Amino acid sequence: MGAVRRPGAYVCGIDAAMDVVGGKWKGLILWALNEQAYRFGELRRQVPGITEKVLTSHLRELEVDGIVHREVHAEVPPRVEYSLTPLGIKLNEALEPLGVWGRENILQETAARTQSG
Template sequence: MTTTRRPGAYHCGIDAAMDVIGGKWKVLILWALDERARRFGELRRLLPGITEKVLASHLRELETAKIVRREEFEEVPPRVEYSLTPRGVALNEALAPLGAWGREHVIGGTAVTPGG
């Protein structure tokens, strides 16, 4: 599932940002990479429910958008780590107020439950 960028077709900045982080898993990948670089298997364990195929696809898309950096280490066995680029750090900082809103209005005391 490759995201097609729509340069020039965006209606506003939020539309453009959502094109980069849209979907269920991308913001969670950003959250998982916020503290430090992580390996693929570590990301998979931090995000229960994500498939290897979806994780690999989203990491490639975030790398193409210059949000995530993939670093290969010449070791035996080979090791690959993913980390945020400065652009990814800035995106996480922009998402912080949204996370605060979710903690205050959804998680904190008045959590919405499925079907209710």
């Protein structure tokens, strides 16, 4: 679960970062929250295919890691919103070049398949 290991237990910065964002869904959650704060159901719609259980688990881990802020509004029924913390915003900024690389790589693979097929 998230960055539970001691800082000295990491081999490098990438190891520490991947401990926080590793897996299929966390990057997509961060990407969605980059745009705005969302209530749980809205966020689930922004991340197609994620189950309620997995989203709940990942949001808790990201909250423990200081990446996501969970705000409970004192209303009836209670309204809960999730947003990025300043640390989460910095993490998304760090992940942006990786997203650019991914988009470029996908385009190259698609072009290569088109030419060979």
